[in-house]
Amino acid sequence: MANQLTKPFKIPYYAASLLRSMTTSKRVQDRSQQKRVHALEIAVEKHKIASKILFLLELLKHEPEQIIPIRSLDQHRRQLNLPKPHKISDFIRKSPKLFEMYKDQRGTTWVGLTRQSEELIEEEERLITENDENALEHVTRLLMMSVEKILPLDKIAHFRRDLGLPYDFRKNWVHKYPDCFKVFKNEDDVEFLKLVSWNPSWSVTKNEKKVVGIEKGENHVPGMLALPFAMKFPPDYKKVYRYGGQIENFQKREYLSPYADAKGLKAGSVEFDKRAIAVMHEVLSFMNETRLVTDHLTHFRREFVMPQKLMRILLKHFGIFYVSERGKRFSVFLNEAYDGSELVEKCPLVVWKEKVVSLSGYRGRKKKILTFEDLDGFDDGDDLFESGSEDESAIRIDRDEEDTMSDEDEVIAQLSEMDVGEVQKAYEDT
Template sequence: MKRRSIMTLSSSTIPCPKSDSMFVSVRQISSGGKRSKKKIYHRDYQLDKVMDLQKKPSLILQLKSIIQSQKHQSLLLRDVEKEVGFVEKWNFVSIIEKYPSIFHVGGGSGKELPFVTLTRKAQKIASEEGEARNLMEPILVKNLRKLLMLSIDCRVPLEKVEFIGNELGLPLDFKKSLILKYPEYFSIKDINGRAYVNLENWDSSLAVTAREERFASEGVLQSAGGRQKVRIMKDGNYLGPFAFKMCFAAGFRPNKSYLEELERWQKMEFPSPYLNARRFEHADPKARKRVVALLHELLSLTMEKRMTSAQLYAFHSEYLLPSKLVLCLIKHHGIFYITNKAARSTVLLKEAYDGTKLVDKCPMLMFNDKFIALSGRNEISSCNSLNSSQAVM
């Protein structure tokens, strides 16, 4: 019987608001019986807040999309429920009332039914979306090629690409607007009755990770070789070509033995995640470090450097991810952060954030920020926001 790993957060183990950590109960079930243990998982309240901050912007952008999809660029208020459902209707009505700088309500007198449209200012900014999409296209093509190159067979089921489409920034019609548009890079093939997005040509110049690109830009790859003795810093960071950026939570205080073990891990060489995973033994420490690099690269390919846990799990077969994926993410908590603040468990790449702000933003996210600024909010962090702007192409 295969072992299963389950991360459970019971109400009795969740700390009071002043605490910087929580107890994660990890239970391993095997044919030999049961054993349980508790590990402290330090919370990052800034990253938890990222998920809270995306809620209202996501609704605003979704409503924008719905209005733009209408024939006359206006939506009857009675049809809001038809578009979003009875429960969500009230959230959208509240958004319409709260942000008159974005949404204009007209009609309601005589025989004219009340309707909502974008204000002139909102329409003007919305017209810039096409330019943002043009700037996004080469980025999306490159990232989709890299996504396929990371897989063991250089192909991924079409349904799984669709599953993470919002996170990657793909338009809803990406099959037509990207895959079929670039036959030199992609094709769709039927394998055993299942549609796959297939990589047509391998490009070695793309087989460079975001981690390596960052180190190269900082001169680490060149300078590290000339250093005789480089000690790891107290924050876990180490200057070397095989090291990862560590961003421990404020409440985490590593002791000497932890730092010594981390230093050995940071120095350890590992194969590129772009090399086929079948070539390596899973138990090999270098192969396990390669998995960390693979997860790092997958998150780096997304617009906001995060995916839900379910989305990562979905690619278990294509990337030969470990069965105990949650434990892997918890172990490397200086690199990844798991938050349950949203409706779904989400994994974030910690180095991509400075507090609640995403450090690097693509053209589409910058466009979203500009539109949301009409509400009086300067910046947003909205994982679901892209879905709203994708509806109109």
């Protein structure tokens, strides 16, 4: 009996895994405050407001008379992310410079665009037209990065606003450039965009242009690169100095260009993962706001030859990327592109978007946010940019766009928190 009592108790593997999960598992939302970036969380809140305003502007724009009954908007609650019992009329009433409401003789309440909104819509259409060459280049770049040089049009539509594409790009725009790409349907009647001609100068990555200074590459052939990625760690994160050597080794490690053939790479290898970082860096770098909803990236894992656990890489490399978890959907930023909550370089379409938000009735809270704890004190039902009105019944907007998190996002939200050791694992020299 004594021997039995002193004999070490061996926990079965599956039980040990479960025990570790029970003792160390946290939601991504519980990540260390030292890894959060207060300024970029504010940028996410601004985007949430903008997405709702822009959705309503676009909806009204395509109505025959540019007006719609308020009750008809109820079917768009999911896109507006205004769950009941919040009233859509309250949301609209907060922005009288953009939307106007009136009742007809039957007592039906209608909402329409103000003259200022109509002018803004005209301005956006002009800016999108002027952005045509940039959109052409970036759509072509996406095709050039894809392993089969084809992409489903529905997936490209996820990037429409981020690329500055016109609303009806699938019907008209994609047919304007037959020398670059063409549309075809597969046996299931799904529309795809296929690359027609390779542009060597567009196979030079943004990082090559920035680090090496390559401007034109008429004869450029993409291959192995050994260029460092710009890193900006959270301001409160003090432990990264411990891993300076590992980070240096990571930066020196070669990787395959996002535009080179990646079919030979072995999934799970260090080279495979670093190329995935390069692909995500490249995709984010030519989006208007150098940020994306993460599931828009994860939807392209197969086409861009990226790992299944893409979110893990984004979270590990938080010196390059920043993942915000506020709301239903995660957002990923390219750190180097931001100074605080502001983009370092703003294209005309971003400036236009900021103008629209400035004309809405939503302003910063009167309470000054001094620390991240102040931001953390708001629950998901709050919004940093609620109306400046003193009306206590003012609605609060918190959910991002129309979809929920991707399957991987939901899994990541239940995984163990990435601790300091993950930095070492990510950058150790193998």
